[in-house]
Amino acid sequence: MSEFAIEFENVTKKFGDNVLFEDFNLQIRQNEVVSIIGSSGSGKSTLLRILMTLENIDGGKVLVNGEPLWHRLHNGIWLPADERHLHRMRGQLGMVFQHFNLFPHMTVLRNITEAPIYVLGQSRESARAQAHDLLRMVGLEDKAEAYPAELSGGQKQRVGIARALAMKPSILLLDEITSALDPELVDEVLEVIRKLAAEDAFTMILVTHEMYFAREISDRVCFFDAGKVVEEGPPERIFNQPEHERTRAFLSSFLKAPSSNT
Amino acid sequence: MPVTEILTALVGGAVITMKIVVMALPLATLMAFTAGLMRISEHRSLRWLAVIYVEFFRGTSALIQLYWIYFVLPLFGLSIDAVTAGVAALGLNIGAYGSEVVRGGLLSVDKGQTEAAIALNFTPRQRLWRIILPQALVGMMPPFGNLAIELVKATSLVSLITIADLTYRAKSLADMTLQVEQIFGLVLVFYFLMAQALTLGIRALEKRLGKGMQRGGLS
Ligand SMILES: Nc1ncnc2c1ncn2[C@@H]1O[C@H](COP(=O)(O)OP(=O)(O)O)[C@@H](O)[C@H]1O
Ligand SMILES: [Mg+2]
Numbered sequence: 001m002s003e004f005a006i007e008f009e010n011v012t013k014k015f016g017d018n019v020l021f022e023d024f025n026l027q028i029r030q031n032e033v034v035s036i037i038g039s040s041g042s043g044k045s046t047l048l049r050i051l052m053t054l055e056n057i058d059g060g061k062v063l064v065n066g067e068p069l070w071h072r073l074h075n076g077i078w079l080p081a082d083e084r085h086l087h088r089m090r091g092q093l094g095m096v097f098q099h100f101n102l103f104p105h106m107t108v109l110r111n112i113t114e115a116p117i118y119v120l121g122q123s124r125e126s127a128r129a130q131a132h133d134l135l136r137m138v139g140l141e142d143k144a145e146a147y148p149a150e151l152s153g154g155q156k157q158r159v160g161i162a163r164a165l166a167m168k169p170s171i172l173l174l175d176e177i178t179s180a181l182d183p184e185l186v187d188e189v190l191e192v193i194r195k196l197a198a199e200d201a202f203t204m205i206l207v208t209h210e211m212y213f214a215r216e217i218s219d220r221v222c223f224f225d226a227g228k229v230v231e232e233g234p235p236e237r238i239f240n241q242p243e244h245e246r247t248r249a250f251l252s253s254f255l256k257a258p259s260s261n262t
Numbered sequence: 263m264p265v266t267e268i269l270t271a272l273v274g275g276a277v278i279t280m281k282i283v284v285m286a287l288p289l290a291t292l293m294a295f296t297a298g299l300m301r302i303s304e305h306r307s308l309r310w311l312a313v314i315y316v317e318f319f320r321g322t323s324a325l326i327q328l329y330w331i332y333f334v335l336p337l338f339g340l341s342i343d344a345v346t347a348g349v350a351a352l353g354l355n356i357g358a359y360g361s362e363v364v365r366g367g368l369l370s371v372d373k374g375q376t377e378a379a380i381a382l383n384f385t386p387r388q389r390l391w392r393i394i395l396p397q398a399l400v401g402m403m404p405p406f407g408n409l410a411i412e413l414v415k416a417t418s419l420v421s422l423i424t425i426a427d428l429t430y431r432a433k434s435l436a437d438m439t440l441q442v443e444q445i446f447g448l449v450l451v452f453y454f455l456m457a458q459a460l461t462l463g464i465r466a467l468e469k470r471l472g473k474g475m476q477r478g479g480l481s
Binding site for chain 2: 052053054083087090091093094095097099100101102103104105106107114115118119147148149150153156163164167180
């Protein structure tokens with residue numbers, strides 16, 4: 001297996017005439033936990049969305065476990081990825097969304113078992129057994145038969161995590177998963193992520209505004225600004241001795257108004 | 263003429279009207295979903311085909327469509343009986359309106375649902391049938407209910423191609439007996455009851471499809 005779980009090689013990403021990423025490079029090692037911080041609009045979500053195949057790229061290459069995500073080799077030439085290639089690649093990735101995006105017409109149990117059964121071809125019994133294990137892990141064993149509308153935000157997000165884990169991804173993408181939660185519900189969700197990070201079985205990229213949490217669980221912190229990694233390094237260094245003016249400004253704006261940036 | 267006799271004759275007409283509704287409704291539903299799904303297809307030719315169908319049936323009069331199917335198609339060697347013509351015209355006509363409901367319903371489902379479905383690696387077909395459509399159906403039900411009532415009311419057009427439906431019988435009874443207020447009063451009640459029955463049925467369906475779902479809020 002490739003040393004890197006994820007590699008961005010000279011990636012370009014545009015929205016219309018707006019160039020967000022240009023010659024963008026980033027490498028993430030296997031089982032590394034990387035936090036991405038930065039102000040709104042700096043491209044954090046887009047980075048994750050490119051990996052989850054929700055946004056295409058306009059140039060360069062993205063490698064997932066050493067294999068191009070948005071390109072496929074055909075008779076010795078690189079072609080744009082088709083649905084089949086994307087389907088094969090996606091199995092390695094899982095995503096948890098800021099706004100949960102649970103399926104409202106399904107019970108919690110079905111939210112978690114639907115993809116394992118119909119995408120992975122698991123048996124109903126094994127998918128259910130696995131879902132119950134996952135629900136226990138996120139502390140919601142008693143909610144299997146509830147509908148999403150009957151859950152609190154924190155509970156919904158824990159189901160969102162269980163649903164993503166049920167597909168056994170090796171790379172987990174977390175996009176501001178606590179930003180839509182009431183403050184008192186944030187910790188129950190972060191607790192689950194803390195456990196996952198401690199298992200050291202996943203490569204994790206989390207976009208977050210919870211600085212203390214990023215500092216606690218990350219192997220590395222990347223500070224994004226206008227589609228560029230301005231500064232990156234171990235959390236202690238980024239938070240204690242940021243080298244760049246932009247990083248310092250961003251972090252100090254956080255100290256002053258912790259909630260103004262969500 | 264005694265009211266009981268009038269009633270018997272009208273019930274016979276109402277049965278024919280209901281038959282036409284019961285046959286046209288599945289056709290309308292089929293056309294609505296076929297054309298509605300074609301409208302959001304990736305293939306431009308499918309989208310265009312659906313647009314042509316919808317605009318043609320919405321943009322011309324239902325009565326003329328009925329006349330075309332019943333009187334004009336036979337001139338091209340395609341002759342069909344009156345009931346089939348009535349069912350076809352009404353089903354195609356209501357289906358055209360219904361396809362707009364289907365399209366709107368599908369587009370109204372939050373984008374995040376498709377994104378979650380992609381992240382879980384569902385195929386495009388699974389995304390549609392397992393995730394998007396079941397949610398869209400709930401919102402489609404009230405406008406479908408309106409269209410079903412439109413269909414009931416539009417069936418009276420078939421009285422103009424020799425079918426002895428409720429309207430046809432009412433008209434001929436009224437011509438015969440001149441008891442217009444009784445006859446047309448009863449006809450109103452009959453149409454109203456049929457529409458109510460459909461409305462109740464569709465409400466029940468909406469409730470069943472919407473199990474667990476709740477308006478507003480993130481899910
Ligand atoms: N679908 C889109 N269409 C047009 N512009 C977009 C789209 N998605 C993101 N952008 C733009 O790209 C930039 C980065 O967005 P995003 O990745 O969401 O930032 P962040 O998550 O850091 O707040 C923003 O300027 C945003 O307006
Ligand atoms: Mg974002």
